[in-house]
Amino acid sequence: MSCNTPVSMRRVVRDGLWDQNVVFSQLLAMCPMMAVTTSGTNGLGMGLATTAVLVVSNILIAAIRDYVSDQVRIPVFVVVIATLVTLVDMSLNAWAHELHKVLGLFIALIVVNCAILGRAEAFASKNTVRASAVDGLAMGLGFTLALVVVGLVRELIGSGTLFAQASLLLGPAFSFLEIKVIPNYSGVLMMILPPGGFLVLGFLLVAKRLIDQRVSKPAACTPAAEPNCA
Amino acid sequence: MELAVLRDRISYQGALLAGFTLLTGAALMTANHLTLPAIERAATEDMKASLVQVLPQGMADNELLKDSVVIKNDKGVPVTVYRGRKAGAFSAAVFQHSARGYAGDIVVLIGLNAEGVVQGVRVLKHAETPGLGDKIEVAKADWIHSFEGKALAAARWAVKKDGGEFDQFAGATITPRAVVKAVKEGLEFYAAHRTEIAAAQGEQS
Numbered sequence: 001m002s003c004n005t006p007v008s009m010r011r012v013v014r015d016g017l018w019d020q021n022v023v024f025s026q027l028l029a030m031c032p033m034m035a036v037t038t039s040g041t042n043g044l045g046m047g048l049a050t051t052a053v054l055v056v057s058n059i060l061i062a063a064i065r066d067y068v069s070d071q072v073r074i075p076v077f078v079v080v081i082a083t084l085v086t087l088v089d090m091s092l093n094a095w096a097h098e099l100h101k102v103l104g105l106f107i108a109l110i111v112v113n114c115a116i117l118g119r120a121e122a123f124a125s126k127n128t129v130r131a132s133a134v135d136g137l138a139m140g141l142g143f144t145l146a147l148v149v150v151g152l153v154r155e156l157i158g159s160g161t162l163f164a165q166a167s168l169l170l171g172p173a174f175s176f177l178e179i180k181v182i183p184n185y186s187g188v189l190m191m192i193l194p195p196g197g198f199l200v201l202g203f204l205l206v207a208k209r210l211i212d213q214r215v216s217k218p219a220a221c222t223p224a225a226e227p228n229c230a
Numbered sequence: 231m232e233l234a235v236l237r238d239r240i241s242y243q244g245a246l247l248a249g250f251t252l253l254t255g256a257a258l259m260t261a262n263h264l265t266l267p268a269i270e271r272a273a274t275e276d277m278k279a280s281l282v283q284v285l286p287q288g289m290a291d292n293e294l295l296k297d298s299v300v301i302k303n304d305k306g307v308p309v310t311v312y313r314g315r316k317a318g319a320f321s322a323a324v325f326q327h328s329a330r331g332y333a334g335d336i337v338v339l340i341g342l343n344a345e346g347v348v349q350g351v352r353v354l355k356h357a358e359t360p361g362l363g364d365k366i367e368v369a370k371a372d373w374i375h376s377f378e379g380k381a382l383a384a385a386r387w388a389v390k391k392d393g394g395e396f397d398q399f400a401g402a403t404i405t406p407r408a409v410v411k412a413v414k415e416g417l418e419f420y421a422a423h424r425t426e427i428a429a430a431q432g433e434q435s
Contacts, residue, residue: 038360069237072247083254090261094268097275189401192360 016138022115023146029115034197040163043151046106047144058136061124077120158192160185284341284350289322290314320428329412332404333357340416351377363405387414
């Protein structure tokens with residue numbers, strides 16, 4: 001555990017944002033994903049709150065990794081993460097009450113986000129504090145990206161808007177983000193309900209696989225010339 | 231002793247776990263102690279903001295939050311009633327009531343004048359279907375305003391589908407039905423306890 005093989009920061013960032021994306025590759029955190037991605041704004045709020053918790057939890061776990069025995073690491077991580085989320089919840093409620101009214105719903109959901117424990121276990125418990133901080137940031141931003149994309153697609157088809165109520169979350173300066181794409185749109189309720197989340201996720205997973213396949217396919221290899229070419 | 235050896239000892243592991251629980255517990259206690267006053271202040275502010283929404287300006291000149299009385303309803307559940315006064319005379323009452331909606335309880339805050347006419351209603355808490363049932367929120371639709379000016383005896387308290395006078399939503403009848411029921415029951419509660427509410431000496435200030 002204490003042996004620190006240097007990890008490439010570029011690799012870490014790339015993994016977080018794309019190759020090992022929490023939602024699109026690891027298929028983790030499905031519960032908060034389905035629950036909050038009814039709009040792009042909600043996805044953004046959940047993503048940013050999760051990113052903040054993920055960075056701090058990764059740093060803490062990496063800092064204590066040498067002292068924690070393998071046998072009791074999971075309960076220790078769970079206690080640390082749960083405490084952290086509760087602290088964030090309390091402080092926001094006390095000192096940033098307006099923000100808490102908007103984000104409060106998401107913060108409670110972060111506790112059940114297995115991606116946080118997953119990163120503690122898979123990365124932070126084996127790597128330096130610095131690398132873990134970068135990993136937390138990259139994974140969090142990758143998660144945010146995924147939530148915003150799923151949220152925007154569901155919102156567009158479901159209610160015909162983009163980033164509705166963004167100014168509530170980010171402040172009045174961001175009201176330009178709010179776009180009513182289709183006026184007088186009656187909406188497709190199913191997209192707002194959980195089945196819509198699964199549908200959109202399914203199509204986005206297909207899209208990601210297709211992109212990955214295209215990128216990794218060697219240029220010289222064409223199915224016509226080589227029948228075995230995958 | 232080497233850390234690596236120590237880590238495999240069961241006593242070390244037990245102590246470690248206990249230590250972390252103690253530390254995090256202490257952190258939570260400290261945080262709770264530090265944030266509690268601010269959180270309570272914020273909750274009071276929120277309550278004040280919703281009280282203003284269900285009672286139009288000029289209905290009361292006192293601080294409602296400081297003039298409350300707790301009265302048991304027919305089911306034995308205590309209800310906190312905030313009393314509005316104008317030059318000392320009882321002029322308005324604000325209280326919460328809830329009814330079962332499509333997904334869990336819908337909590338409404340009801341503001342009445344002394345005669346029991348609805349001044350305003352707001353939904354404080356609900357878990358109805360987004361896009362269908364959430365039209366009961368004032369931010370999403372004007373529907374909740376349809377209660378204003380209605381009194382218990384002078385209105386047909388049901389949604390139109392049930393022969394009443396309140397609109398239901400396309401695709402959602404259970405939700406508005408529940409809100410209508412909550413307001414109606416609230417009015418009945420007020421009618422039954424009006425004298426108690428007006429007379430009881432609360433923590434008046």
